[in-house]
Structures are given as C-alpha cells and as structure tokens.
Amino acid sequence: VATDTNGSVAFTTSMRRTGNSDDFISGRNATFENKQLKLQLSTTAEVYTTDFYFNENSTLALDPGYDAGIWGDTAGSFSIYSELVDANTGLDMAIQSLPFENLETMVIPLGIHSNANEQITVSIAESGLPTAIDVYLEDRQNNTFTLLTASDFVITPGTTLDAIGRFYLRFSVETLNTVGSELDAIKIFTTQTPRLLTVNGQLFQDTTLKLYDVRGRLVLTEQLNENTLNHKIDLYRLQDGVYVVELNNAYQRKSQKVIIW
Template sequence: MKNLKTTLIILFVLCVFNPSNAQENSGFDIQNRNADGNYSASARAETSGITYTYNNGWSPSSPLSAATSLDDIIIESGTANITANTSCNILTVDPGAAIVIDSGVTLTTDAINLNSNSQQYSSLISDGTIVGTVTYKRYTSQIGTNDLISAPISGQLFPDFAALNLNLAASGTLRAFAPFDTSSGAYQNYDVLSNETTSIDAGMGYRAATTDGSALTFTGVARTDDVLDVVISDDTASGAWNLIGNPYPSYLDFDAFFALNKSQLNNTSYQAIYGYDGDLSNGWTVWNQATADSPAIVELIAPGQAFFVKAKSGGGLIDFTTAMRCTGSSDDFILGRASSSAHHGFIRLNSSSGSLEYSTDFYFNSNATQGFDPGYDSALYSAIPPAFSLYSHLVEGNSGTPFGVQSFDPDSMYNVVVPLGVNVNQGQETTFHILETDMPDDINIYLEDTANNSFTLLNTSDYVFTPNDNLTGTGRFYLRFSTTALSVVQSDFETIVIQADNKNKTININGQLHSETNTKLYDVNGRVILTDVLSANTSKQVIDVSHLSAGIYIIELNSNTSQRRVEKLIIN
C-alpha cells in the first residue's frame, strides 16, 4: 500500500511539472527564443502568439486594442497609425516604413526596433506615450568613407553607446565618433575613458564610421518635444561652420526647418545646409531657398542625419520642432516635392570620371537674378574646389566665388550663358550629362567647349572629353540656355570672365578667344595705364598689376574681329 501511494505521488508530480505542460501553461519557452530574444515561428505557433503585419493595410487583422504582450507587430511598408491603446511584445519598423502614435494613445511594448539600410530609413512620430525601449539602428558608412550622423534617440551616455556598438571603428580607447569642435575647427574623436560621462546630445552632429558599413544602434527615448536653442558659433577657427543634426527618429521637412532657421545662418554665399554625400570627390549636397521652392527635390532630412551650417556674424540658435516631423522613405541628401509659384525650372549638371562624380545645380526662380541672391545662390562648402569638381561662377558681378547652387530669373532660361568651373587632371576622361531636370520642353541646354569651338545639346547627348593638361577653374566650359539652335560661336567676348585677383595683384582673363585681342587699362580719369596683347592660344591669361595703386580702373578688350568688351575693376 505504501509503495502504491509513493508511485501515485511520483506520477502526479511528473504530470504537473512535465516540461511540455509547463510550456503550454506559462505561454513562453526560453529555449525557443532566437538570438535576439524574439520567438521563433514554431514557438509562436505553440504560444498562440500572433504576428500582425502592416503593408499599407493590416494582416491578418488590426492589432489596435486587440494585440497582447505575446504578439509581435511588423510594419513592412507604408505608414501605420496607432490610434488606440495597444500592447505587444516586439514592434519592428522596416526601412522605408513608418509608424505614427496619436496624441493620448499609449503603446506598451518590450521593444520598438527601428531599422535602416544604406538607402532607406524607418520613421517613428510619437505624440502619445511609449512604454518600453526604443532602439534605432542607423545605417553608417564604413571607415574611409565615413558619415555625418546625429542621435535619433535621446538619453544615451557615450560609453554605453560604444559598448553596444562593437562595429564602431576604434583605435585604442578612441572611437570613430566625433563632434566638430568649432573652437579648433577640427573633429574631436570621443574616448571611452575620458568621455565616460559625456552624453550624446540631441541636435548635435557627429562624424562616425563603422568597421563594416552597417548600422549603429541608438537606444533610449524618442523625443516628443521641441529641441530648441542649439547653439551655432561663428568661431574663426571653424570658419563659422557648425555640425548639427536631426534629433528625431523621423524625417524632417527641410522647407519648414529652413523657413524657421535661415535667419540664423550666414546671409551671404552660405545661407544653406550642406550635407556630405559620401562620394569619392568629397562632394556636398547643398539645399537652400531655391531647393525649397522646387518640386524636383525630396526635401526630407533623414532620421539621424547631420549636416553643416555656417553661422551668421555673432552666432545663432537653431530650433528643431515637432511640427517639422514627417514621414518619408528617401535616402539621406539624394534627389524628388510641392511646387512653388516662384519656381520655374531646374537642372542638375553632373560630371563623372570612373568612380568619381560631382554635380552642380541651377534653378530658375522669380525671386532670383543673374547676380548674387542670398539664400538662392550658395557657394561650395570649400572655398577651394576639390581636384575633381564642377561648379559655376555668377553671370553678373562675378567675384570668383565657386557656387554649388546658382539661381536665375525665369527669363534667363531663354538666353543665359553660365561660366562653369571644371577641375580635372590631365588624361582623365570625363563625361558631362544632365542628371535631373524639370525644364520646359522648348529650352535647349548646351555645353560649350571653347577649346574646340563646339556646342553639345545636353538635352539629348552627353559630352565626353579628355584634357591634355590639368584643367582648373573657369574659361573653357560654359552652359548655355536657349530656345534657338547653336552651331557657331556667337560672341567670343560674351563668355570671357574678367577678374581682379587682389591677393596676387593680377587681373585674370578666363575664356577662349578666337583671335588676337588688344587690351587697355584706364584709370578713373581716362588715362591709359597699361596695354597688352592677349593670345588666342590659351584660355587663361594673367596681367600683372602689382605696380598699380589701389583704386577703380576700366579694362577694355578689342579683337581684330571688331568685338569690344569694357568692364570696371576694383584693385585693392
């Protein structure tokens, strides 16, 4: 009898505490979790958990107010709106997809995982409450290319961030994660020891690099408030350049950002934002007011995207507001928006050679002229263009500044000639082509090469050339907009660029002359100060004026084909 009683007790214990029964009764099984802590598909089936998927619509049904802490939610594409209190286990947002949490709504979850790749970013806009951890995996280029990024999630100390991201490029205790120090004009890489109490600040930009071109993981809180008064400095060492960035895990509308903050920026040639595009030519994508007015550009600043701005004299304060947040799926600083009545046309001209590329933009806008227009004409980030580059000079009032974006009045599209700056090494085969355009159909866009007296209609053809010598600056190439067909040179002097180089005490004449040309320099009293003969065998000519006193002078060019050009110069 005693043995029978003992046997029954053992059977009862085995039945109650059988592992398979425990699994069914508790609803989870540690052994069936994946490496990331999520349940496998088989475990999901056993626990009766549901995976709700959003692909511009819910499947198998809406999880709002219906999902439990056992269920997962995946946003694959489109924008999912959370309009009712909802609970779930893991919520994942794929690259290019978005989630919006309405005001007054609470989302309770173990974790929200926001993912990105090299071309698309997920987006989270929350006006409600999130109970749970938010993680943004922000794609970051590998070392050698580097990236300019910002923290889309707030509340992380740098050592915690570095420990979480073993793919962050390192050298000893230093990490490839660096703010731009305006007092020194240089990046300052963070150190896991000396920066042990340093927080990753909202609105600040960082230069970062991974070992393998993968994502950096930011964990913390998704901001639901405005990020105000981000200081930008006019420090001389940095040239007034400041690296700032999007503080939200969502896209920012550039138009709204620029309208609120442009008064804090340099109001001469740099009233714009400058985004590093990561190409091998050290190129920058430049957005200004002409960009905001154009329907040809996707004016979205990606989550975790940093960019440079140049501060006004005395410095300024930048504001990021929740009203700027928007959904999207575009790349960071890459070209496609609502039309403004001021906008009339746009082209992006591209030069390429092997893996190298460089582009420059032209807009036709009713707020612009052929001279300098603050906010519409923006200079290159670097005053000295890279060895492989493409830019333009002003049509009127040219001071020699290399522009990455130039705007003109609408009538100019029917007849304007733009000096192009081209930097290319000897023997480097280079191709010019129109990368983007929304010009009227009747506008012909020609590339003029004065070295061989040719016009190429870029609307239908690319132009390929290989220089015999290193090519720098303006004088050889011009971009012509016209409604008529061009086949011969209409005016040699029309495209000549005349500049006073006060640093080197010279007068520079850039452009191809097609016949011998005499030049005279007059003072303000009309007296001839010097004469010279310009050769038709070169597109760059220099006149030494180091012996002249500072003042206003008049230069006159006369060719043996009865062409004449007169221009005023200020020599300091």
C-alpha cells in the same frame, strides 16, 4: 553650418515651429516655381554634381538664401561648379539660382577640374526645365557646342583642367506658337530627295546659318540674304543623323532640330 572657430552647434526642440499656412521659406508662395537643373561630371571611378535653380525671386548676381558656394570656397581637384553671371567675384558655386527671363542671352561660366589624359563626361543628371528649353555646353577652346539635352559631352583633356574660362552653359528656347510672332513665319525643314535644308520666310537682315551635329561640332556655315525668301542648302556631303540649325542676325534668332536622312 560654417564657422571660423572651433565650437558646438545645437538644434533644440524649443526651436521647432508648427503651422499649416506657410512652408517657412521666405518669399515663396503657393504658385512659386523653382525648376532644377543638375549637371554631373563623371569618370569611370568618380562622380561630382552641381545644381542650378530657376525661379522668379532670383537674379544673375548673388542671392542670399538661394545661392551657395562650395564648401571651403574652392573647388577640389575633381569637381564641376559655376560662377555668378553678374557681379562675379570668383566664388566657386555649388548651387546657383537664376531667373527665367532672357535665358537665351544668359551665359553661365562653368569650372571643371580633372586629371590630364583621363576621359570625363558631363551630362544632365536631373532636369525639371520645360522640354522647350535646350541646354548647351560650350567649349571655347575647341569651338564646340554640345546639346546636353540630346547627348553627353565627352572629352579626354591633354592637360589638367583646373580653372574657369573654357566651358560655359547656354540655353536655347524653342519658338513659342504665338500668333503674329515673326519667327513662327520662318520655316526650317529638310527633304530627302533632293537632299536639301530649306529656310523659308522673311529675314529682317542678312543672316548667318550654322549647322551643328549632336556633339556640338560646327559642320556647316552659310550666309543667307535678307532679300531671298526661300533658301535651299545642299546637304549631300553630310551623314545621316540629328542636327541643330541656328539662325542669327541682329533682330532674329532661332534654333531648331532637324533630321538629315
């Protein structure tokens, strides 16, 4: 409840309604799916969260009844929040509701407010998203992508964080096992002896391959030729661990976790 003037608000017994055929939430039916993602910002002394919901009734713009701005419209000195993907007016959102469609092209502006020279951690506090959906935090100042579904984002900023424009939330959907899908024909795997990353399959265009570690740091970039069906990339300089391979051209995009050992 919000008001611009002083006054009182009453919830009386006469307002109650009973029934057994509806949950009283407009537009929701028995098959309605509403998947939650809760992001948490924390220090050794403080915790703050912001929520995202994904359902068939929401859009990228403001959805009355689904989206909610931060109390007082402006985020505090320690907070994490989002702004609307579409028709963004700069409102700091505590809750943002979004569609499932086109997750891989969705870029959600994130705001983080925190003190200079104090370590902060961004993590997934709760998630009802399918396991096939990976969640990334993009830091455009440091040019990193952190796979939040695998590890937390930890940073000690040298200056106070108090604005939008540096951090973004992104998603990657693992390839579905659909017969005839051209991405299923592209196989990505590593071998120990020889220590190689192999990309096998038909690329529709010259393709950029990027390899990220679990902290989202770009550790390798290669250009793949569309006329070559079997690409082998030497990994001898990389440490053992879990990495994320990203293939990207104008027609195809695929992300996959691999283990180098």
